[in-house]
Amino acid sequence: MAQETVSGAFLAFDLGAESGRAILGRLQRGVLDIRETRRFPNEPVRQHESLFWDILRLWHEIGQALSDAAGTRLASVGVDGWGVDYALLGERGNLLENPRHYRDPRNQGMMEAVFERVSREDIYAVTGIQFLQINTLFQFYAACRLTPDVVDAAHALVTIPDLLNYWLSGRLCSEYTIATTTQFVDARTRTWATHLLSAIGLPTRVLAEIVQPGTVVGELRKEAAPALAGTPVVAPACHDTGSAVASVCAGGSTAFISSGTWSLLGTELDAPVMTAKARDLNFTNEGGVCGTIRLLKNISGLWLLQACRRSWVVDGHPLDYDALLSAAADDRLAFASLVDPDHPAFLNPADMPAEIACYCRRTSQPEPSGPPAFARAILESLAMKYRAVLESMEGLTGRRVEQIRIVGGGSRNRLLNQFTADATGRTVLAGPIEATALGNIAMQMLATGAVSSLTEARAVIDRSFPVERFEPSATDRWDAPYRRFQQYLAEERVRVI
Template identity: 55%
Template sequence: RWDGRRFELSELHRFDNGPIAVPGTLHWDVLRLWEGIKEGIARYAAAHREPLAGIGVDTWGVDFALLDRAGRLLGNPVCYRDSRTNGMLEEVTGRVSRQAIFARTGIQFLQINTLYQLYSMARARDPQLEAADTLLMIPDLFNYWLTGRKAAEYTDASTTQFMRVGEPRWATDLLDELGVPTRILPEIIAPGTVLGPLRPEVAAEVELAHAPPVIAPASHDTASAVAAVPGLDERSAYISSGTWSLVGVETRAPVVDERALELNFTNEGGVAGTVRLLKNVTGLWLLQECRRRWTRAGRPYGWEELLSLAEQAPPLASLVDPDAPDFLAPPDMPSALREYCRRTDQPAPESDAAAVRCSLESLALKYRLVIESIERLTGRPIEVIRVVGGGCRNRLLNQWTADCCGRPVVAGPAEATALGNVLVQAIAAGVLPDIGAARQAVAASVELERFEPRPAADWDAAYRRLSQIAGWE
């Protein structure tokens, strides 16, 4: 709800999402997610008489669905953590140089990217790819089911690593070189595009009396989150904190020089003609997977319990690079942490408390690496770190990030992605004039918490130590 000055978010329906292992493959259950979306709309219809001003969908990036000529789904989409991309990055960059790919796309080299997923399918002559008529990224799939329109929203398309950097055009020449079909690629549209009204049959199913417009927000969840960062300016960096931590700054032009390539930074599409110069960092995934393992073992910790445990463990004893391949999809995350530390001649985090502390302290140290790299890339000092997303509720990590990076951390809003989604819809509907006014509205709508850095020489020594271990130097 918008009262002319501030937004008030109300949660109607929250539903889980996670990959599902079918022998040989890791899938997403998009049909269950589709039911969750419809249930959320139905709950609005049951509780409110006012017509909806709009519906917008955002999700994670890189993953996609394939449709046949009749618009039918060709199987459940595969999760980016599936093993089919193992070795594909190296094979692709053996055929087309990193320099050539980066110059065209400006995107960080990660084996999870859509480019390597599609290449693995083309290489294996996957029958789904051969039968496909259209590729839709995950939010675009739901938009298609909502409206009947097939299109690729710009911010999410930029995560594929085959969209032209800073341009709403596919890098078809790159895909041609790799033998990946380009006939399946839809048009690219800007965030804020009105896709059309909700399909009548969907409106009837969820018992909406009026068919609202479906508006493409910044459909990549991080792009929506960054749109809702209050106070974001040239002297501040953002961390969109969740399973992944996206650490970056907002720029007006992409940075695609040799230094950006060497540091493996990415230039993803943003709102209002901006670029999100950032680095994808494995975020709270390490701790989430530890918690999942401990729950299965009969130790079901709550999040606050985990943070209390961390404070009981010795500081900076065991450190890991969160982005090491060891942690992409291990069957047992606590064991993966211990093995990494043994291999690098460190004390292994044997207790649950030590594993939590290792995960969080290592993440704060990785943030410092990325923030300092951004300063070198852009030539502008970072004076404040603004943390948004669910991870901003982790007050211990916020404080350790401030201490480790030597900069204040401003935390909030936790629901930045939902707010950013709504903001782009509001701009498209003419309720707000621009992104500047939208961010002012966010600042008026939420409470922010500030964490001041505390002097601690131990963080400097730990940073030097992990830099040597992980090869950051």
């Protein structure tokens, strides 16, 4: 049972690639109650050809949320956020420039440039991290090549949540789960891979001390929140996916999908899987809480549908999301067009519907006709990509997955949940929606002694937040379209290479 000897509420700041929120959690009689106290947009800012994050706007919103909580007795606060993006700080801790967005075009071609210095095989053998153009390793290499004056002035490189926890507490450090997303960490020793970084040509002087999730990094500074000064600041699993997975049991025969703009599909392990097969399949070994490793693969997720909706708004056709999904459920649209959600063309196109239509023409499929057909194609394709990744992961671990736990905002998409159950033939448990904030709070509870173990924290969350169950049905009707889908993946992979 929860100890509940800690008085006060837990304030979690959860920053996503589209929005941020402040969530207040209270533990009473073994049940956790949460309330969203503030929500705010997180939109990139384009300056000429470059794409940046408005980090000072995020800091302002955090300050406003702290002001809102001034009359609340807080046990602790903590920030989690998306991975890979970073800030460079000067000698006095000053921000040298606004952090770049992971979709910034300057990252193009940097992965190949790094491989000219150190091979893909050697990088994976040390870090166990999947290769994506957006990874910090390639972003920072771009900075070293294109803005060397800024890098020369830098005394610290910190991820976005580490930066905000630093501004709150005054302590500069790198929390382990988010540090692993940089591709700078040795997966076996769980320390900075300084020899690898030096071989690539990246300065290692900018790396801060790595701390484990659940570390109290300091106290709220008076300058950040006068009325709450002295409140413990906890580094939770600062990577939002790490926090989401911390909230649920996701090992053994259970896989997780953290569903949102990105879908992260994986499982919890005790040790990394860094075989040649894992490398070739581009699986990643990210740091988890309490000594675990999250073996997972990034999938583009609901980004395609979000980008389509933006295009339709620009064209003067705003659509209600629920109505769109209801129309997409029409079985007359089934399996008409399928796309690879992770095709490079879908990373950041000016017109997502046009790009999807182009993919369909290239693969001799009918172009989707109207928003419901686009939505159906995207959701079916996502479910099939989940199946492909799940089958690959089972081959790597030797473990059969019996159920899939879908958490995060995307778990509200009941149509995708059912498609996932049908396509994979596995039971799907959907929820909690606020898994990331709950995982953040779980590590705050552990850090402050409100619970004695991760198992206890997860039990509290399970008691407090019911899940919705989706059983597979008519799975055989997915088999032929799935073979078609695999063929498209193979054909497009050859074209990209």
